Amino acid sequence: MFTSIIFILILFGATVVFYRKVRKITRSIKLGKDITINDNILIRWKRVLFIAIGQQKILQRPVAALLHIFVYAGFIIVNIEMCEILIDGVAGTHRLFSFFGGFYGIMVSIFEFFAITVMFGCAVFLIRRNVIRIRRFWNKEMTLWPRSDANIILITELLLMSAILIMNAADSILQTRPDSHYVQVGSFMISSIIQPIFSGLPSSSLIIIERFSWWFHIIGVLVFLNYIPYSKHFHVFLSFPNVYYSKLRPAGEMANMPSITKEVKLMLEENYSDQDDDNEEVTFGAKTIKDLTWKHLMDAYTCTECGRCTSGCPANITGKKLSPRKIVMDTRDNLEEIADKLFNRKSSEKDNKKNTRTLFDFISAEELWACTTCNACTYECPVNIDPLAIILEMRRYLVLEESAAPGPLNNTFSNIENNGAPWQFSHEDRMEWAKDIEMNGIVE
Amino acid sequence: MEKQKIDVPVMADLFAKNEKPEYLFWVGSAGAFDDRYKKVVRAFVKILTHLGVSYAVLGTEESSTGDVARRAGNEMLFQMQAIMNIELLNGYEVKKIITCDPHAFNTFKNEYSQYNGNYQVIHHTQFLRDQIEAGNLKVKSAIFNEKTITYHDPCYLGRANGEYAAPRKVLDFIPSEKKEMKRNKSNALCCGAGGGQMFKEAEKGDKEIFIERTEEALETGADIIITACPYCMTMITDGIKYKDKVEEVKNYDIAEIVTLSLGI
Numbered sequence A: 001m002f003t004s005i006i007f008i009l010i011l012f013g014a015t016v017v018f019y020r021k022v023r024k025i026t027r028s029i030k031l032g033k034d035i036t037i038n039d040n041i042l043i044r045w046k047r048v049l050f051i052a053i054g055q056q057k058i059l060q061r062p063v064a065a066l067l068h069i070f071v072y073a074g075f076i077i078v079n080i081e082m083c084e085i086l087i088d089g090v091a092g093t094h095r096l097f098s099f100f101g102g103f104y105g106i107m108v109s110i111f112e113f114f115a116i117t118v119m120f121g122c123a124v125f126l127i128r129r130n131v132i133r134i135r136r137f138w139n140k141e142m143t144l145w146p147r148s149d150a151n152i153i154l155i156t157e158l159l160l161m162s163a164i165l166i167m168n169a170a171d172s173i174l175q176t177r178p179d180s181h182y183v184q185v186g187s188f189m190i191s192s193i194i195q196p197i198f199s200g201l202p203s204s205s206l207i208i209i210e211r212f213s214w215w216f217h218i219i220g221v222l223v224f225l226n227y228i229p230y231s232k233h234f235h236v237f238l239s240f241p242n243v244y245y246s247k248l249r250p251a252g253e254m255a256n257m258p259s260i261t262k263e264v265k266l267m268l269e270e271n272y273s274d275q276d277d278d279n280e281e282v283t284f285g286a287k288t289i290k291d292l293t294w295k296h297l298m299d300a301y302t303c304t305e306c307g308r309c310t311s312g313c314p315a316n317i318t319g320k321k322l323s324p325r326k327i328v329m330d331t332r333d334n335l336e337e338i339a340d341k342l343f344n345r346k347s348s349e350k351d352n353k354k355n356t357r358t359l360f361d362f363i364s365a366e367e368l369w370a371c372t373t374c375n376a377c378t379y380e381c382p383v384n385i386d387p388l389a390i391i392l393e394m395r396r397y398l399v400l401e402e403s404a405a406p407g408p409l410n411n412t413f414s415n416i417e418n419n420g421a422p423w424q425f426s427h428e429d430r431m432e433w434a435k436d437i438e439m440n441g442i443v444e
Numbered sequence B: 001m002e003k004q005k006i007d008v009p010v011m012a013d014l015f016a017k018n019e020k021p022e023y024l025f026w027v028g029s030a031g032a033f034d035d036r037y038k039k040v041v042r043a044f045v046k047i048l049t050h051l052g053v054s055y056a057v058l059g060t061e062e063s064s065t066g067d068v069a070r071r072a073g074n075e076m077l078f079q080m081q082a083i084m085n086i087e088l089l090n091g092y093e094v095k096k097i098i099t100c101d102p103h104a105f106n107t108f109k110n111e112y113s114q115y116n117g118n119y120q121v122i123h124h125t126q127f128l129r130d131q132i133e134a135g136n137l138k139v140k141s142a143i144f145n146e147k148t149i150t151y152h153d154p155c156y157l158g159r160a161n162g163e164y165a166a167p168r169k170v171l172d173f174i175p176s177e178k179k180e181m182k183r184n185k186s187n188a189l190c191c192g193a194g195g196g197q198m199f200k201e202a203e204k205g206d207k208e209i210f211i212e213r214t215e216e217a218l219e220t221g222a223d224i225i226i227t228a229c230p231y232c233m234t235m236i237t238d239g240i241k242y243k244d245k246v247e248e249v250k251n252y253d254i255a256e257i258v259t260l261s262l263g264i
Helices: A002-029 A041-053 A056-060 A062-078 A080-091 A096-100 A102-130 A144-176 A191-198 A203-230 A232-244 A258-268 A294-302 A308-312 A324-343 A349-354 A365-369 A376-380 A387-401 A407-419 B011-016 B028-033 B035-051 B067-071 B075-091 B102-115 B124-133 B165-173 B209-219 B230-242 B254-262
Strands: A437-440 B003-006 B023-026 B096-099 B120-123 B148-151 B224-227 B250-253
Touching: A002 A080, A002 A203, A002 A294, A002 A324, A041 A056, A041 A232, A056 A062, A062 A080, A062 A102, A062 A144, A080 A096, A080 A102, A080 A203, A096 A102, A102 A144, A144 A191, A144 A203, A144 A232, A203 A232, A232 A294, A258 B075, A294 A324, A294 A387, A308 A324, A308 A376, A324 A387, A365 A387, A376 A387, A387 B075, A407 B067, A407 B075, A437 B035, B003 B035, B023 B035, B028 B035, B028 B230, B035 B124, B035 B230, B035 B250, B035 B254, B067 B075, B067 B102, B075 B102, B096 B102, B096 B124, B102 B120, B120 B124, B124 B165, B124 B254, B148 B165, B165 B254, B209 B230, B224 B230, B224 B254, B230 B250, B250 B254
Parallel strands: B023 B096, B096 B120, B148 B224, B224 B250
Antiparallel strands: A437 B003
């Protein structure tokens, strides 16, 4: 009874804290410009099924894909066991589902098998990151925090899975002891292997080990749950909506700017009148996170910093400063900073204005101008994040608001404007190429 | 062999005679002004003439699509170009556009519809594939029998629009050995010229992108690197010069290898 109350309090507390953080992230995402995405619902669901649930894009790199599926599938299946753990915790029961008899033993053995796949995946991931030091995990933007974040996640998952196995091993020994009253469900496939480690211990110690592992696991899960929204690991939730809302049009299409169309029509058409007189001041392109759409901001929260985008980026491959992953990480950092100030009631209005940094405090023009718009990053991203869109919106700001294009591009612009070609040639000469073309007749 | 002189038909002239060609051939600024790339559009009109296709070009009325301006952030200039071009194209009642330039292809196909410019847009690799498959172009000459060919995917045809098959299909018809680069199709490395890079110095780094890509193409041992985009051609040609392989390795556009195979 007493432990039930403690359990319920912990569970309730963890849920409330988690809910509040998720609500804050939702509000942060809504700081972005409002756009409506409600077309092609079926195609979008299909994408969720294949790309998010089915992990289709991860498969492009088979080794990482296999390991990720170990962890992903394992974690989902192992968490079915959470149902029993939660009910046991609230009701003060022990292995409530054991009335299923032999089937129960099989189920737990399956869970244990997947616990092992998760552990294997995490262990290899840790080795890839810290021993083999795969390049994409050590790029410049992978400073101490992002690297630690990844390690914290992997180690936590290892510990949580170990706890289940130790708990089950101790439990199945206790089942055979006449001095304990553990439900007889037999031993399980994986934990039976580690049973010999514990078999010499007295029942009292085994009970402590079993109970400790149980509490360690469930409290660990709840702590981890609350760690996730602060971490790159938030992709476990946002991948699904992010894929759902991702761009369906061909990758080559750039987002239109209706605000510019209005300006152009005012210039080109004498009779054009601005029908809707909303003289709302618009920023062309993106300077702050508020100039990006909510989808770009959702992208930022979805990124799990795997770095596939960066490892495919031609600019990055050839040593330029640009890293698409950094663009997305910077967007999130800037957004978090601004959201912290906006949603924190204690900070004064003045304080907010004084210290508000923009995207350009994080991302330099040098990075933005190194992009070839080749779409390798958007193609690579397993969860359809679009770093290119952010880069292009920021270029638009530089050019349209600050007239700050690199000099040679300004010449290109004036050539296009004056001669209709990016080079300085007269449009009168546009047919020079067609002079004196002769072809051979075909000899059949 | 008999030589035949080609007069490239211009839209304004045809329109004055009340004639409406089936296709508009969009030459593009590189086709009009880049000395190397002029040869590509010349090769392509040979094919059009050879096939007896009803087409015309805009000639001096043609203007930049605005692709570079848009990707370099100048939306104002892009939309002005777009709206002016669309007015011209719609004035000539253009329905089908063929172009050799994947950037123009992308802009017409995906972006002009936002300003009331709706056309059926065909990249020349798709056009060539259709004609070869229909048996209209007999490209099975033996002149490339001994050659190894590798194909470089342009970003704006490949990743941007998902067209990887058409150019490969065309090359499959030309007897020769084909070798793929390590990064190909959706994983292809950019030539380095898109998004405005063609018209500016590259940012500081360890290497130029076009050199990285050319090295990869040379690794295949190919005698011929095929491109299907004016920017890619400039970059790969420069790369071959940089690697001092001008004698051994040629860079052709897919239209050129087809004309060579046809012997026209």
